[in-house]
Amino acid sequence: MTVLxxxxxxxxxxxxxxxxxxxxxxxxxxxxxxxxxFKLMSFVQSRLGPMEAGPAGSLQLxxxxxxxxxxxxxxxxxxxxxxxxxxxxxxxxxxxxxxxxVPFGPDAWFVDLDTGVFFALAVSSVSVIGIxxxxxxxxxxxxxxxxxxxxxxxxxxELPLVLAVMGVVIQAGTLNMQDIVLAQxxxxxxxxxxIGNPFILTQFLGFAIFLVAMQAELTQPPFDMPVAExxxxxxxxTEYSGIRFLLFFIGEFATAGVFSMVAATLFLGGWWVPxxxxxxxxxxxxxxxxxxxxxxxVTLLIFWFRFTYPRFREDQLQRLAWKVLIPLSLLxxxxxxxxxxxx
Amino acid sequence: xxxxxxxxxETGDRLTRAEFDIPENVAFAIIAGLMLFSAVKMVTxxxxxxxxxxxxxxxxxxxxxxxxxxxxxxxxxxxxxxIGAIVVLFLFGIMLTRAxxxxxxxxxxxxxTMGVVVGLLLFVVMAFAxxxxxxxxxxxxxxxxxVAYEPQSHQIDDLPTPVVDALGIVGPSSDEVxxxxxxxxxxxxxxxxxxxxxxxxxxNKEIADSIFSQYIVAxxxxxxxxxxxxxxxVVVARKE
Numbered sequence: 001m002t003v004l005x006x007x008x009x010x011x012x013x014x015x016x017x018x019x020x021x022x023x024x025x026x027x028x029x030x031x032x033x034x035x036x037x038f039k040l041m042s043f044v045q046s047r048l049g050p051m052e053a054g055p056a057g058s059l060q061l062x063x064x065x066x067x068x069x070x071x072x073x074x075x076x077x078x079x080x081x082x083x084x085x086x087x088x089x090x091x092x093x094x095x096x097x098x099x100x101x102v103p104f105g106p107d108a109w110f111v112d113l114d115t116g117v118f119f120a121l122a123v124s125s126v127s128v129i130g131i132x133x134x135x136x137x138x139x140x141x142x143x144x145x146x147x148x149x150x151x152x153x154x155x156x157x158e159l160p161l162v163l164a165v166m167g168v169v170i171q172a173g174t175l176n177m178q179d180i181v182l183a184q185x186x187x188x189x190x191x192x193x194x195i196g197n198p199f200i201l202t203q204f205l206g207f208a209i210f211l212v213a214m215q216a217e218l219t220q221p222p223f224d225m226p227v228a229e230x231x232x233x234x235x236x237x238t239e240y241s242g243i244r245f246l247l248f249f250i251g252e253f254a255t256a257g258v259f260s261m262v263a264a265t266l267f268l269g270g271w272w273v274p275x276x277x278x279x280x281x282x283x284x285x286x287x288x289x290x291x292x293x294x295x296x297x298v299t300l301l302i303f304w305f306r307f308t309y310p311r312f313r314e315d316q317l318q319r320l321a322w323k324v325l326i327p328l329s330l331l332x333x334x335x336x337x338x339x340x341x342x343x
Numbered sequence: 344x345x346x347x348x349x350x351x352x353e354t355g356d357r358l359t360r361a362e363f364d365i366p367e368n369v370a371f372a373i374i375a376g377l378m379l380f381s382a383v384k385m386v387t388x389x390x391x392x393x394x395x396x397x398x399x400x401x402x403x404x405x406x407x408x409x410x411x412x413x414x415x416x417x418x419x420x421x422x423x424x425x426i427g428a429i430v431v432l433f434l435f436g437i438m439l440t441r442a443x444x445x446x447x448x449x450x451x452x453x454x455x456t457m458g459v460v461v462g463l464l465l466f467v468v469m470a471f472a473x474x475x476x477x478x479x480x481x482x483x484x485x486x487x488x489x490v491a492y493e494p495q496s497h498q499i500d501d502l503p504t505p506v507v508d509a510l511g512i513v514g515p516s517s518d519e520v521x522x523x524x525x526x527x528x529x530x531x532x533x534x535x536x537x538x539x540x541x542x543x544x545x546x547n548k549e550i551a552d553s554i555f556s557q558y559i560v561a562x563x564x565x566x567x568x569x570x571x572x573x574x575x576x577v578v579v580a581r582k583e
Contacts, residue, residue, distance in 0.1 A: 010366065083396065114547055115415045122419040125427025129399055132434045136392055144438060151435055158427070175547060279504040 017110050024099050024288075028257030028295055029250055034061050035296075036303040037253070044307040068249075071242035076139050079239065083137035088240070088247035090130030095255045097123040102261045103178045105271050105287030106279060116177035117169060120262055121162050124217065127255070128154045131226070134248075135236035146235020149314065150219060150226035156321040157216035157223075163329035164209040167336040168199050168266045181270035185278035195274040200267040205332045207267045209325050214259050215302055216317070218252065222309040223317060256299055264294035370411060378404035386458065395433045402426050416546050490535045494523045497539055506534050 008016070038060060042049030050057030075081055101116040103109040113119050128151050135147015169175055172183035180199075187197025200207045216223040227235035237248050264270060271287030272278050283290075312320070378401050385397035402425040409418035496519045499512060509530055512520055527535065535541055554562050 080392075083392070113415050115419050118423075119415060119419040122423035122427060125423060125431075128431050129396075129426065129434070132431065132438065133396065136434075136438055148435065148438060151431055155428070155431065277504055 021096060021099055021110060024102070024104070024261075025095055025254045025258060026250070028260075028292065028299075029254035030061055031296070032253050032257055032299055032303070034058065036299065040300075040303060041307050065246065068242055068246035073243055074239075074241045076239050078139035080137040080139070083133050084239075085244070087130050087134035087137060088244050088251065090133060091127045091251045092130075092247055092254070094123055094125075094127040094130070095251055095258055097126070098255070098258045099261065101177050102258070102265055102291075103181060103270060103287075104291055105284040106178075106281075108271075108284045108287055109178060112178055113176070115175050117165055117175050117180070117262075117266065120177075121158075121165065124161075124259070125154070125158055127251075131236050134240070138236070138239040140239055142232045142234075143236050143238050146226045146228075146232045146238070149232075150236060153216060153219065153223065153226060153317060156318055157213045157325075160209050160321060160325035160329050161213040161217060163326065163333060164206045164213060165266060166329070166333045167203045167206040170333070170336045170340050171199060171202060177265050177270070181265060181272055182278060184269045185272040196269060196272065198267065198269040203267060203332070203336070205328065206336075207263075209329050209332070210263055210267070211298075211301060212325060213321075214263060215305060216321070218256050218259060218302070220252075220256065220302060220306045222305065222311050224311060225314055225317060228311060256302060257295055260295045260298035260302070261291060263298050264291060268294045268298070270294075367411060371408065374404045374407050374411070391437050392434065395430055395437060398433075399426055399430050402430065414546055416550055490532070490541050492524070492527050492535070492538065492541045494521065494527070495540055496521045501539055503534075503538075506530065506538055509534055 038049045038057065050060035053059040053063045075084060098120055100110045101113050101120050103112075131150045131154075132147050135143045135145075135150070138144070168180065172180045174180060174183065184198050185196045189195075189197055189201070219226050226232075227237060232238070237245060240248060271283055271291045273286075273290050276282060381397040381400035381404070385394050385401065388394050388397065402421065406418040406421035406426070409415070409421060499507060499514060499518050499520060502512070502520075510522065510526055514520070522538065527538065527541070530538070
């Protein structure tokens with residue numbers, strides 16, 4: 001890899017990639033928490049939200065992180081210490097693996113896997129293990145119930161998530177995330193290539209299903225039965241405090257950011273904007289910014305739903321997944337396949 | 344896993360330093376060591392949940408090895424099917440029934456000798472099969488996928504800009520140019536696959552081709568079998 005005409009050694013590339021990965025995961029997470037969770041949520045609920053720390057409460061996040069660092073790292077006496085301590089890291093690991101396959105520009109990627117989307121969907125399922133570990137090791141009924149609920153929910157919504165992506169893969173003819181972006185940039189709508197062919201236009205059903213399934217995978221309200229505070233205290237997070245609770249908290253919002261990157265890549269054209277040649281070197285610089293803007297757009301939808309709808313009941317949740325989303329996404333695959341062959 | 348180890352064992356003394364892929368082999372050693380440790384712990388621990396979690400490490404190691412030798416499709420499938428579905432189901436079952444914390448004395452350990460015998464037998468059979476099948480095969484790490492291309496004319500408009508630059512094509516954008524085989528081969532691999540008409544033969548393509556032509560009957564049979572199992576599970580569950 002060459003950056004600014006300097007040939008980098010293997011360890012230098014690796015260091016750069018690790019740093020880049022950390023930024024790509026943590027920067028959207030922090031922004032989401034401040035702009036949406038603190039400010040937009042307050043606006044929706046007709047209040048001001050945090051106002052004291054910094055101008056308009058902009059340093060509230062620093063204060064919160066500092067508070068979590070100072071707190072005691074409590075282990076319940078009967079807990080399985082090693083599993084209890086490792087669980088938040090397993091959840092966070094799945095997020096960091098997920099960001100690996102997201103491209104940020106024509107040459108700005110972490111790994112260029114031929115199985116990009118498939119790999120992303122596969123590693124996103126690893127977080128279930130971390131949640132089950134946390135629920136079991138806490139030695140607490142509510143935690144265990146929360147963990148089991150979370151696992152049931154994540155398994156149920158993995159299917160529509162995978163099936164919704166199938167439409168995009170059929171249309172692009174590739175699993176590689178970079179090639180999916182290029183397929184959208186070089187695509188044409190009835191012979192007109194002015195804005196390429198972002199798959200949200202032809203795969204709108206897929207996008208809608210992906211968004212709903214994503215909301216459930218992230219256990220954001222209205223799909224937050226696993227942490228339903230009125231029934232289960234905080235579900236699998238009940239016994240966690242201090243730094244380990246912070247890790248779960250970061251994991252929740254970082255995963256929201258990274259999943260939105262995957263959605264933006266698949267449906268909104270990723271790092272590409274109309275009007276500029278997709279091979280231009282300019283995209284290595286503005287690509288990450290474009291991606292960030294699109295991520296904020298997708299997460300706005302997620303958080304809008306979060307603030308607007310009340311929580312589902314457990315049976316309603318399962319019914320929605322198995323009786324509505326999965327048949328719809330199968331229908332989407334059939335239609336896409338037929339149209340792909342016909343045109 | 345064993346295949347790579349065998350290649351090292353068989354050909355290790357013949358490789359020169361330049362040919363010996365050091366990072367890949369170091370990575371292999373670390374992953375394999377972790378897998379062996381977890382595999383042994385998995386059968387010796389007396390806590391069922393710990394056993395399932397050690398199994399996760401073993402399966403993740405298998406996936407990592409697949410990715411290391413360039414079969415990322417199989418690696419991702421390994422993660423999705425085994426870690427994301429099967430082990431989660433194991434954990435689900437264990438936690439719903441007997442999720443005891445701490446050591447569980449009732450976990451059977453009398454049949455350990457039998458297990459050791461079966462394990463050794465399996466090891467001998469698989470080692471023989473692998474040595475017999477891959478005797479002199481060397482694993483090539485991270486080789487770019489081959490690209491097939493028939494020489495043909497393109498409108499300059501249709502070619503991606505870097506391809507035009509790399510080949511030094513000049514002229515009005517509506518002109519036709521012929522890209523012949525030597526010109527095509529002079530392009531770096533990441534540009535080759537972007538020339539219209541070029542076909543990349545990756546692992547994915549080969550797997551898809553063989554599943555949907557050579558092994559189509561087996562593939563369909565397995566699909567029907569899985570569907571039958573699914574319907575069977577629903578029937579059994581709703582029997583009351």
